[in-house]
Amino acid sequence: MQTHPLLKKIRLFLSYRLFTNLIFVLLAIIVFGVLFSNVKPKSYNVDIYEVPENTIRAPKTITDDQKTQEKREKAIQEVEKVYIHKEEAINNSLTLIDSLVESVAEIKRENAPSEDEGNSQNESRQSSLLDKQLTQLKERLTSNVKKNVTDALNDKVLTTLLSATDEELQRVNTVVTTQVKYIMNNKVYDDQLDEAKLSLEQRISTFNFTGDLLTAAVRLGNLAIEPTEIYDNQKTEELKKEAEANVQPVKIIEGEVIVKSDQIITPDIYRQLELLGIISNDISLKPLIGLGIFIIVLMSSLYYFFYSWDISEEKKQNYLILTSIVFVVTLLLMKIVGLMEKLEINDIGFLFPAAFAGMIIRILLNERIAMIMVFILSACASLVFHNQLTGAIDIEVAMYTLFSGISGVLFLSNRDQRANILRAGFYVVIVNILIISFLILLRDAQFTSMEYVYYAIFALVSGIGSAILTIGFLPFFEAGFGILSAMRLVELSNPNHPLLKKLLTEAPGTYHHSVMVANLAEAACESIGANGLLARVGCYYHDVGKTKRPHFFIENQMNMENPHNHVSPETSKNIIISHATDGAEMLRKHKLPKEIVDIAEQHHGTTLLKFFYHKTLEQGNDVQEEAFRYPGPKPQSREAAVINIADSVEAAVRSMSSPTPEEIKKLVNNIINDRLQDGQFDECDLTLKQIQKVKHTLCETLNGIFHSRIEYPELKTKGEDK
Missing domain, CATH: 1.10.3210 (Hypothetical protein af1432)
Structure with a gap:
């Protein structure tokens, strides 16, 4: 293999190692420049209440924290309060009424005057007796009834009950007990107790109680009625937390239409565009950093291969330059095909001559480095053909490029005649058709007959195009680098x-x-x-x-x-x-x-x-x-x-x-x-x-x-x- 005179002059000033490193650095810069536009986030110069020129899609998948929080708050609000049913509440209330009325009746019986005394009793003695009964009643209620009745029922109410006849007292007991039982059977919530008491008062008022007796009956009912449903704060909070945890984050999915070309940008849409980082002056550097890491991995793999290759330094550098040129040329071809995505033709990446680089390196150098180049180009194809979505990769095109490139290398085992290149190209076409068939059938989608024809044309152009490009570029590489290929030997x-x-x-x-x-x-x-x-x-x-x-x-x-x-x-x-x-x-x-x-x-x-x-x-x-x-x-x-x-x-x-x-x-x-x-x-x-x-x-x-x-x-x- 002959060394180009220009390379010889450069090597006079640079050591082999430094010259090799410069080649890798230059190659990395070129690859970064070619792939930059494929990972660079798109930006749009739009504002609120404007209509965008084109439909804007999400370039990546992100979580909308604001929408997620709103959804969580709504889920929390929809959680119903948990109440514990108090089974004994009705019996307790009815027992309270009975106990209080019975206490009043007993006090009245114990202090009832004889018939003669009753007839001769004057008004002052009756008042004194009533005071005495009131005092005894309050003492008894305080000691016998758990609930502090004397705080809830004032003296006037107790005096009214003591002054009532036995029939009136019994009637109060019956009416209040019946109405309290009715109200409490319909469930009384602790935060609705006032409403229950008001309803009870309205129901008792329908009975023919007069004056103070009506007030006493209402006060007695209000005393007895209590919540049957007690709010369980702990259980309710647990359900709220569970509901909040069950809310899935609201995501803006990659490829999702954010705003159509004929749609006004609302404040919420503008907020989503800002969140995606595609508003001008708000560009994310993460995709570019990711591309840098990707290129470092590629260059490291290539560097290790050439470093471990047991050949002379001069040959190693010449082969590296040759490989780099083939890599860049193929990458530019890939980029040209990628620009055709603007024609809105589905899966235009299948048109790319994926086997070209592997075939020409297989002929000029060896099978191992040809395989490495196929893997590297497959990774690059996943970035170039990604439907213009920043940060996305196209696995289907990567698989297609990989298998097409490998088939080109394997079917080119006989390199003695240029006709074998064209024959290998036809074999690549067959592999391309099989891989495309596998990919489109795996989607389980409906395709028209014309779409199947397009896919067949893509496979044919890719395979035959790879062979034609190999035949066309081969003499230039052989002459430029003085490589003595098998085909050149056969010609000689x-x-x-x-x-x-x-x-x-x-x-x-x-x-x-x-x-x-x-x-x-x-x-x-x-x-x-x-x-x-x-x-x-x-x-x-x-x-x-x-x-x-x-x-x-x-x-x-x-x-x-x-x-x-x-x-x-x-x-x-x-x-x-x-x-x-x-x-x-x-x-x-x-x-x-x-x-x-x-x-x-x-x-x-x-x-x-x-x-x-x-x-x-x-x-x-x-x-x-x-x-x-x-x-x-x-x-x-x-x-x-x-x-x-x-x-x-x-x-x-x-x-x-x-x-x-x-x-x-x-x-x-x-x-x-x-x-x-x-x-x-x-x-x-x-x-x-x-x-x-x-x-x-x-x-x-x-x-x-x-x-x-x-x-x-x-x-x-x-x-x-x-």
């Missing part, structure tokens, strides 16, 4: 490429050699988990430098004398060595990926041209060994190391006549051991265990290529024996 393997055509026409032997080495290297790389396709394509181009002097290489010397016989060993050495540097230069000129150029430069490492070195020594020349080594560098990747081995093995085995499996195995071991002793693999991460796998794979492949063939007898043509 096309024999119609100018360099391969040049190699085929000008150095056919080298071309055949390159194809054979490609077969060996690809199989060996795949056996150790390296990039087999990269090794194959790298082999196609690794000897392209031989086209400058093709006849100086033995595979191209068909029916001709070896030109090295006519030049010095030093000249031959320079020609042979230059094919690596010439090839790299030609590849750079044709703007081939850096990985292919590296293979051309490194496929011989710093190995020694033993033949020409020893030939020079035999001629008596004093030369340094370093002068006959390739300039290198040594293989930096496993693919370059495997090609280093395969190139030498293929040439050596091809020079053998009818090689046996044992000879092939011995040759492969010797070449690999020579490379190990020469330190050619010191700068790549090829382990000894992997080298053993490479040995085994090369031997198997070579045995298949150079297996012994049955020699058939030569057939004679007709007339040949004649």
Whole structure:
């Protein structure tokens, strides 16, 4: 992967860690700016008794404390008072009347004069007797009657009763008892006692009592009557508290219409708008703080993934920049689709190409980071497509984006051809239709036939759109970041490429050699988990430098004398060595990926041209060994190391006549051991265990290529024996 020149300049001034942190900070700022409008509370410049331009809905769910308190007070007021029925009240009252009348009668009997005395008794003696009776009656009532009768009945009333005849007294007793019983049977509440006494007085007045006797009867009844229903304050308060507790808080539900576009804003509606915080100059910062926390979580997840990724810092930063660009581009696409909600089309979020980011990152980088990006974008989609309700999230769109993105990653397992992207897009369409069907059927709502058609179109546009966007953006990312994708490798393997055509026409032997080495290297790389396709394509181009002097290489010397016989060993050495540097230069000129150029430069490492070195020594020349080594560098990747081995093995085995499996195995071991002793693999991460796998794979492949063939007898043509 090539690093952009601008990034190289920036890295000259910043450390890798600081540069990476700046990328994350910049990405967080961009994401915050894109999502800001989706969480920013809407504000309205309205006033009381105005008519709003648009219908205003509640952006969130809150509790209306004032309405709740009013509802609680109403519930408390509706609680009926609790009274305790006093069963013994009537009997007590009737007993009181009987006791009082009986006491009056007894006093009268005890102090009654004889018949002669009664006839001769003058008015003063009668008054004295009446005073005496009154005194005795008051003493008896005070001692015998629990209720303080003497405080309720004055002397005049008692005197009236003492002065009444037995018939009048009995009649008073009967009338008062009857009326008190009637009144108290109809329930007398303690807070209605005065009304009961008034009613009793009115009923007693209907009887023919005269003068003071009527007053005495009324006073006696008022004394006797008492509440039958006693107010239970404790129980009533308990019921009030229970009623208050049972009142559910009055909530303004998210999405609820607060005021319609043709409705006047009343003081109560204005109060609700203030409570929701959507009046101008009264904006809540909580949604913005929530968005900040959300972005911190997203960036932390992404940071941890890249921090734990076991690759070089340079690659890590390039991949981070690539991922960030894909993330921002996808987020902007999401935002554009989200703005289409103003068209009032239901579930417009299903139109979003949810699989695009996952598919393109799967092709350019790997499956793991593609999955992480799908999860992050699903979370963002829940904010963007939320029906313009502040603070709300749309779970349905989040699920749709998640499953659509995952399907795009999974169905793109074969990344060698661009046609596979379109095929994966059709599979995504099927998944989209299934997920949408699941979501709309789960609602159990009624939809028209046209609405079902809309949903099908959304699913189709989302899936195919994801594939088209992937195909369209892929060349830009490959060129801009120098990423060598599988599709790019397949394109480079096309024999119609100018360099391969040049190699085929000008150095056919080298071309055949390159194809054979490609077969060996690809199989060996795949056996150790390296990039087999990269090794194959790298082999196609690794000897392209031989086209400058093709006849100086033995595979191209068909029916001709070896030109090295006519030049010095030093000249031959320079020609042979230059094919690596010439090839790299030609590849750079044709703007081939850096990985292919590296293979051309490194496929011989710093190995020694033993033949020409020893030939020079035999001629008596004093030369340094370093002068006959390739300039290198040594293989930096496993693919370059495997090609280093395969190139030498293929040439050596091809020079053998009818090689046996044992000879092939011995040759492969010797070449690999020579490379190990020469330190050619010191700068790549090829382990000894992997080298053993490479040995085994090369031997198997070579045995298949150079297996012994049955020699058939030569057939004679007709007339040949004649």
